[in-house]
Amino acid sequence: METIKVRFKEDGLETVEIQPGLHLLDALLARRIEVQQICGRRGLCATCHVLVTKNAHHLSPPTQRETLTMSVLTGARPNSRLSCQAKLIGDNVEVAFPEGLYVDSFESLEKLIGQRTQVPILHPITGDVLVPANKIIIRAIIEKMTHLDFDIGKVKYTDA
Helix, strand or coil: CCCEEEEEHHHCCEEEEECCCCEHHHHHHHCCCCCCCCCCCCCCCCCCEEEEEECHHHECCCCHHHHHHHHHCCCCCCCEEECCCCEECCCCEEEECCCCEECCCHHHHHCCCCCECCCCEECCCCCCEEECCCCECCHHHHHCCCCCCCCHHHCCCCCC
């Protein structure tokens, strides 16, 4: 059976081969890239957000849900896709990753207290930068974020 190649820009263009019709997320997981998948592949969060740098036309068109999620994603670009929604239909797709670390709860933020961020800390739904890169995370920063809602279950979308 024919396979589809997906290349990862950050890995020196290392290639993974997977079956046609699988999602781009399956290629990320095959490459052992840690993806939080907070929404369980429903296209409700930004944690599987990728940038398609080559052959975007070899992916299925964005779903309505993906389009809606991307409309609220702060860091979305014209070549942004949610890897859980994009099916592979052609060969030699190349992806890059947006800079940042998605957090899913205040508990995960609290675990970072005292550490200097290497990359921006991002909200899992909107992609907003919660803590810029190269900042030391202190309790006062986290206390300023108590109004934020990380609950994916409260996000309501309707499928057409």
